[in-house]
Amino acid sequence: MGFDPAPGYSLAERDRRWALARELMDAEGLAALIAYGEHECADLAPFAPDNYFTNDRPGSIVLFCRDADPIQLVWCNMPIQDHLEARKRGDHLWIEPHNIRAGSGFQAGKNAAGIVEVLREHGLERATVGVLGLDPYPPFHINPIMPYQLWREVLAELPGVTFKNVGLSFLFATVCLSAEEQAMVRYSATVGDAMAAAMLDAAAPGATEADLYAAGMAAAFRRGCAAPDMLLWSGPGFVAWGPPAWSYRPQAPRTLHEGDVVLAEVFNRFGMKETQHQVAIAVGEVHPDVEAAAALARECYEAGLKVARPGNSFGDLAEAMLAPLLANDSWNIHPMCHIMNPYGPVCGFGFGLKRLPEARQYPRLFELPTMGGELPLAPGMSFSFEPNAVVNGRAVNLGGTVLIGEEDPIELNPYTAQLLRA
Known part of the structure; x- marks a missing residue:
């Protein structure tokens, strides 16, 4: 059974997806969009809207704030090490190095502190923010994928923000494949x-x-x-x-x-x-x-x-x-x-x-x-x-x-x- 060379994504596909995110934000009246991604190495039905916007190692949180390029929050240095080596190999990457932030525990990264930091940097303490991760994602995620402790801390730190579930809108926007x-x-x-x-x-x-x-x-x-x-x-x-x-x-x-x-x-x-x-x-x-x-x-x-x-x-x-x-x-x-x-x-x-x-x-x-x-x-x-x-x-x-x-x-x-x- 013969096989053609494996295809890849272009920067035009990246631009299409980022434009889609901003169109979703406009349609839902959002100043920002948070895409929470399930941990890497997930098996069936992975919840990975982060990868949809990064074309990179899954398991991060991606934030679109107003018209700025997205910020990617990762849990440690390992995704950054992969990104660094991929740049040296000449791979086509979508996220610039200065827009990737690592951290865990008390350091802002893929956690509540990282989300709060980015939203405050853009003056969104009283904005309406869309979230991917608060809706169920059947068949294997009958309950929302967002970690309870992480989201509880975000709500406590940003009481003036109106958070809006937009999982269904994301489905409608992305289900017809390019x-x-x-x-x-x-x-x-x-x-x-x-x-x-x-x-x-x-x-x-x-x-x-x-x-x-x-x-x-x-x-x-x-x-x-x-x-x-x-x-x-x-x-x-x-x-x-x-x-x-x-x-x-x-x-x-x-x-x-x-x-x-x-x-x-x-x-x-x-x-x-x-x-x-x-x-x-x-x-x-x-x-x-x-x-x-x-x-x-x-x-x-x-x-x-x-x-x-x-x-x-x-x-x-x-x-x-x-x-x-x-x-x-x-x-x-x-x-x-x-x-x-x-x-x-x-x-x-x-x-x-x-x-x-x-x-x-x-x-x-x-x-x-x-x-x-x-x-x-x-x-x-x-x-x-x-x-x-x-x-x-x-x-x-x-x-x-x-x-x-x-x-x-x-x-x-x-x-x-x-x-x-x-």
Whole structure:
């Protein structure tokens, strides 16, 4: 599988994003914008609006004050050391050295003291300031990401400031990807296919789940992508979904057998733009219910493609992908689709688990309705298409990343939109 050279961001992309920040400030009546970034090395669904504005090591706080260039607050010297060496190598950096400040504890840096210092320098003690970090960021940050202690100190030091949550406005402003951002998504998606192909090559009776996991991750790493994680289960039939049990419980990885199905969700990332790949592998002859579930999931996928066009809403998309399940008395173990880059609206799931006799032992089960259904679909949006169907207690998921085009949807991963056969 050949690969084009990895793309990069230009200063024009930086200027576009900084202009977007100031447009958001104008629209919301803000004198400043605070973008809080989750710590570096975060795995799934990282909350990294700081990186969106810096194109640099995530885990900082970025502040836009009036018309000034943004200030980046970091927690220690290590990000500065990286920045320094990158300048020596000739990398294209977005933040000037004099606008990066380090500090922790009582020294102003990536903390309350750093935020307060910057806002006071610009005379914003009684201004309205927007914040990215005070809204939930589903699916993995159901609660706001901002640290309680940090924010409590900011509020105590700046009682005259009106702080305003602007996470939803940021989502609307950034969810339609630029041409450069779409290039990152396309590259990541191509690498995701290579990961799936490597997993298929490794799938055979006697191999372990860990063998497949390692093969997929190695394929991404060799191509310069940061594949942060993988959900993976195997067996003759199941309705479980999540990371492999051996990744959090001390036990041996499961060994594959003839007749197993392997279901995985591969997360890949390049340029901080994510793609997702639903890998379903039949190891030899699988149970007829697995074949039926795969066919039904494929029907859901095709139904979604028919609706994934400008003029429709996310609710239309979710409803179309769920319709074949309802018509066939099936259900889904995880969302059929959700938006990415950034995360936002998500299709409902969980309504069918109560059908299983074993589920009666659990007093409270979770059902998520479709959220964000009113969002209109527009060119440049990126979605994870991950249709999944359960037939008699056996699930299959398949799919990949889809872009909304000017007219028709753009399938980036038709390879994984089918049941692969080892």
